[in-house]
Amino acid sequence: MTLSWRSTFRGIVLGGLLLAIEPVRAEYRRIQMKVYGLDCELCARGVGASIHRLAGVRSVEVSLKTGTLEIELNPGNTIRMSDLRNRIRENGFRPMGATVTAVGRFNGSRFEVLGTGESYDVAIPSVKSVDTPELTFDIR
Amino acid sequence: MKQIVFLCICCFCTTQAWADAHGPAFGYSTTTLGSGDSSIETVLTWRSGVAMLGPRFSYGVTENLQLSISAPFDLNYGQHPVGRFTATMPGEPLAEALVAWRFHHALTGVGTRNESTLYMGVGGTTQTLPRTDGPPLNREPSYYIAAATGHISRSYYVWAGGGYQFYGHWGGSEDHQSNSLLTSVVVGWRPQFFYKDYPRPDVRFFWETTGDWVGMARRGGTSATTPPPGGHFRSLATLASPAPTPDSVVLPNSGGEGIYSGPSFLYTYRDIAIQGGVLFPLWNQLNGTQPSEGIRSFIGVSYFFLKGRR
Numbered sequence: 001m002t003l004s005w006r007s008t009f010r011g012i013v014l015g016g017l018l019l020a021i022e023p024v025r026a027e028y029r030r031i032q033m034k035v036y037g038l039d040c041e042l043c044a045r046g047v048g049a050s051i052h053r054l055a056g057v058r059s060v061e062v063s064l065k066t067g068t069l070e071i072e073l074n075p076g077n078t079i080r081m082s083d084l085r086n087r088i089r090e091n092g093f094r095p096m097g098a099t100v101t102a103v104g105r106f107n108g109s110r111f112e113v114l115g116t117g118e119s120y121d122v123a124i125p126s127v128k129s130v131d132t133p134e135l136t137f138d139i140r
Numbered sequence: 141m142k143q144i145v146f147l148c149i150c151c152f153c154t155t156q157a158w159a160d161a162h163g164p165a166f167g168y169s170t171t172t173l174g175s176g177d178s179s180i181e182t183v184l185t186w187r188s189g190v191a192m193l194g195p196r197f198s199y200g201v202t203e204n205l206q207l208s209i210s211a212p213f214d215l216n217y218g219q220h221p222v223g224r225f226t227a228t229m230p231g232e233p234l235a236e237a238l239v240a241w242r243f244h245h246a247l248t249g250v251g252t253r254n255e256s257t258l259y260m261g262v263g264g265t266t267q268t269l270p271r272t273d274g275p276p277l278n279r280e281p282s283y284y285i286a287a288a289t290g291h292i293s294r295s296y297y298v299w300a301g302g303g304y305q306f307y308g309h310w311g312g313s314e315d316h317q318s319n320s321l322l323t324s325v326v327v328g329w330r331p332q333f334f335y336k337d338y339p340r341p342d343v344r345f346f347w348e349t350t351g352d353w354v355g356m357a358r359r360g361g362t363s364a365t366t367p368p369p370g371g372h373f374r375s376l377a378t379l380a381s382p383a384p385t386p387d388s389v390v391l392p393n394s395g396g397e398g399i400y401s402g403p404s405f406l407y408t409y410r411d412i413a414i415q416g417g418v419l420f421p422l423w424n425q426l427n428g429t430q431p432s433e434g435i436r437s438f439i440g441v442s443y444f445f446l447k448g449r450r
Contacts, residue, residue, distance in 0.1 A: 048338070067249075090176070
């Protein structure tokens with residue numbers, strides 16, 4: 001059996017493409033979280049800076065008017081919701097419900113954000129079989 | 141030499157930044173730094189012609205436990221009034237370590253919380269205060285315990301608190317300064333104009349009212365002035381002063397009670413806070429003929445290191 005130049009070239013291109021494709025990761029992409037107790041500029045600055053220090057956080061915006069944090073996360077981050085909640089508590093505030101955009105996998109009615117060990121009950125039965133979808137949902 | 145080193149340390153602190161920028165200028169509040177956060181600050185106070193500069197470092201051990209070290213010192217010598225007049229810093233030249241424990245912390249809504257904090261401090265003298273009626277009085281060790289409770293929201297603030305400063309007498313000397321009590325009620329509000337979203341300058345205004353009591357100083361032996369009959373043992377003074385020994389007598393021109401009230405402000409932007417305030421005497425009752433206190437003023441600047449833990 002001999003390899004033709006054409007077959008070798010195809011193999012190299014295919015291998016390159018496989019290497020170039022970034023594997024779909026399960027992770028949080030965006031989190032908008034309600035926080036109780038934020039009353040002043042210093043409080044907002046403190047909690048914002050503290051969360052920004054977590055590896056994988058691209059940006060944090062704090063609204064004192066609505067008491068919300070808007071967190072954008074970098075691709076490939078390994079941040080868990082529990083990390084964020086702990087950071088907020090360490091600053092003396094109370095994390096409440098959140099609207100989350102994440103990539104994960106359905107396991108029955110639970111949406112698992114793989115790699116974080118965190119999963120949520122998300123009632124979207126029609127997409128039960130879809131692997132690694134990006135989904136936006138509310139958590140309490 | 142020790143004084144020079146001490147002054148150098150203080151000056152170093154003051155060049156880093158300049159006040160407790162989380163609450164009112166004089167009265168008690170409940171706020172503490174976040175876990176891993178720290179601040180460095182300096183306050184300049186003025187009472188009865190004596191200016192005092194107070195550098196302080198604070199560190200948030202946890203979100204509910206804060207450690208502060210302050211060392212206020214007199215910039216000029218005068219007839220220094222005694223007794224604590226600000227909640228979180230000594231009223232005389234002392235180096236004090238103060239622990240604040242926020243033992244009650246109820247976060248009830250967006251921008252609102254109810255909380256209560258307990259303060260405990262210990263300190264030692266850094267400068268002696270000259271007296272016209274004899275040698276300086278012993279002021280160490282100094283122990284301080286206080287508590288505050290309050291409601292915080294985006295639009296208004298209310299705090300109430302009280303603290304007691306106790307002076308022991310190391311070395312067995314009976315010449316020692318009296319204990320003091322400070323209480324306060326603070327009401328604060330943020331004007332609608334400053335309801336801006338972060339990051340924008342934030343300004344709050346407070347109206348502070350403090351009530352303080354200073355006991356009568358004591359001297360051992362025969363060097364003390366003999367008190368006039370009956371004149372020194374009125375009011376609360378006799379209740380909380382250390383138990384007299386057979387040889388010690390109270391100093392006639394020491395101690396008294398007073399109520400002060402006035403406005404203060406707090407400006408914060410990014411890592412810097414500036415605060416100031418003035419208290420006016422509403423009522424004064426002194427135990428002797430010492431000069432009565434007038435206006436008390438306060439200005440301070442803080443720099444915050446708000447990064448939290450890694």
